[in-house]
Amino acid sequence: MAAEMDLPGIPDKRIDFYFDFSSPYSYIASEWVEALAARHARTVRWHAILLGATFQAAELKSPVSHPIKREYSMLDFERSALFEGVPLTMPEPFPIPTQNAARIFWWLHAQDPQRATAWSHHGLRAYFTRGINLSDNEALKQLAAEFGLAPADAEAVWGDPAWKLKLKQANEQAVACGVFGAPFFMIDGEPFWGNDRRAQMAQWLEKGPFQGPMSRL
Amino acid sequence: MAAEMDLPGIPDKRIDFYFDFSSPYSYIASEWVEALAARHARTVRWHAILLGATFQAAELKSPVSHPIKREYSMLDFERSALFEGVPLTMPEPFPIPTQNAARIFWWLHAQDPQRATAWSHHGLRAYFTRGINLSDNEALKQLAAEFGLAPADAEAVWGDPAWKLKLKQANEQAVACGVFGAPFFMIDGEPFWGNDRRAQMAQWLEKGPFQGPMSRL
Numbered sequence: 001m002a003a004e005m006d007l008p009g010i011p012d013k014r015i016d017f018y019f020d021f022s023s024p025y026s027y028i029a030s031e032w033v034e035a036l037a038a039r040h041a042r043t044v045r046w047h048a049i050l051l052g053a054t055f056q057a058a059e060l061k062s063p064v065s066h067p068i069k070r071e072y073s074m075l076d077f078e079r080s081a082l083f084e085g086v087p088l089t090m091p092e093p094f095p096i097p098t099q100n101a102a103r104i105f106w107w108l109h110a111q112d113p114q115r116a117t118a119w120s121h122h123g124l125r126a127y128f129t130r131g132i133n134l135s136d137n138e139a140l141k142q143l144a145a146e147f148g149l150a151p152a153d154a155e156a157v158w159g160d161p162a163w164k165l166k167l168k169q170a171n172e173q174a175v176a177c178g179v180f181g182a183p184f185f186m187i188d189g190e191p192f193w194g195n196d197r198r199a200q201m202a203q204w205l206e207k208g209p210f211q212g213p214m215s216r217l
Numbered sequence: 218m219a220a221e222m223d224l225p226g227i228p229d230k231r232i233d234f235y236f237d238f239s240s241p242y243s244y245i246a247s248e249w250v251e252a253l254a255a256r257h258a259r260t261v262r263w264h265a266i267l268l269g270a271t272f273q274a275a276e277l278k279s280p281v282s283h284p285i286k287r288e289y290s291m292l293d294f295e296r297s298a299l300f301e302g303v304p305l306t307m308p309e310p311f312p313i314p315t316q317n318a319a320r321i322f323w324w325l326h327a328q329d330p331q332r333a334t335a336w337s338h339h340g341l342r343a344y345f346t347r348g349i350n351l352s353d354n355e356a357l358k359q360l361a362a363e364f365g366l367a368p369a370d371a372e373a374v375w376g377d378p379a380w381k382l383k384l385k386q387a388n389e390q391a392v393a394c395g396v397f398g399a400p401f402f403m404i405d406g407e408p409f410w411g412n413d414r415r416a417q418m419a420q421w422l423e424k425g426p427f428q429g430p431m432s433r434l
Binding site: 068083193196199 | 297
């Protein structure tokens with residue numbers, strides 16, 4: 001856990017990254033956030049959350065629940081993935097409930113945050129490149145086995161009230177921090193929402209708060 | 218009107234740009250869209266619309282009608298303007314109804330689209346840099362006078378059923394094209410939503426439809 005701990009007297013050098021296993025923009029961002037952080041001597045603290053919980057808290061609905069916006073979003077998911085150089089095949093069904101994958105995340109996180117990060121990549125890539133349905137318990141047990149977990153352990157985790165509570169608390173913590181969508185990033189208290197804020201985040205990491213007009217044209 | 222007409226046998230070389238006079242992201246985009254188009258030998262066809270009409274058609278609400286999202290949006294408007302090098306001072310009140318400014322747009326557009334474009338810049342800059350309330354009829358008459366219009370003519374235009382109908386038709390045309398927010402762009406039938414899609418639009422204009430992974434990391 002050393003990489004995640006704040007050293008005494010050393011300013012916080014983290015990027016907090018909130019994602020949902022069912023969010024295509026979160027998946028795309030998950031493929032660049034570590035490299036962006038590393039270029040600026042930061043570490044990433046990953047937070048698996050449920051978008052449904054944040055939408056409910058903010059009285060929002062998923063963009064794909066609106067027919068007109070869904071059509072555009074489906075196009076934009078694939079175009080944005082191509083633009084970022086990330087392989088993506090939109091899965092069916094979509095979206096899916098992801099609480100079980102997220103509970104495994106928090107269980108792993110309590111032991112070793114880097115292993116939880118590896119599980120995040122494993123789950124996101126399985127859903128968004130191979131169409132593995134993370135809401136299907138048999139498929140999720142198989143995925144856990146691929147990752148080196150005993151399927152029975154995985155199943156025990158997602159049925160365990162302790163990990164249900166931990167995920168609920170993670171959602172509440174996210175909402176308390178102002179998270180209302182995913183991917184959502186916090187850098188030095190500054191919120192950034194969306195895969196499309198990467199360029200602004202890079203600038204922020206390099207130069208700090210934006211001041212005065214900076215022509216990009 | 219020559220710049221807006223399609224020449225026989227020449228492919229359509231336009232960018233359709235849908236905006237609302239009350240939309241900060243539309244204002245930011247209005248400051249770069251002409252330069253982007255010019256670099257790719259395109260012209261811009263401007264469409265003043267009412268976001269309220271597109272939200273209603275798509276069963277959406279304005280992001281700033283959600284308290285949690287409003288707080289983030291207010292921050293993101295200013296940060297995005299700084300990032301793009303566009304001066305912005307968020308006005309009060311915000312948002313505002315903009316049908317009268319839009320009706321003047323369409324009246325000018327029928328005479329000379331470039332004059333309508335100039336009016337768009339005039340109105341957007343007045344609201345977003347000087348806080349001129351475009352929904353206040355006296356302020357709007359004063360703004361029309363600055364632009365070289367007779368205030369009485371401006372007032373007659375926005376009260377005229379013909380220009381009310383024209384704006385209604387423009388909203389309906391936008392909705393029929395899949396527009397559900399602003400700024401919204403159509404390039405060769407491809408929809409792009411948001412000030413933050415500029416980089417993708419530039420790539421599209423340069424190389425056409427995205428194919429295969431293109432690493433940007």
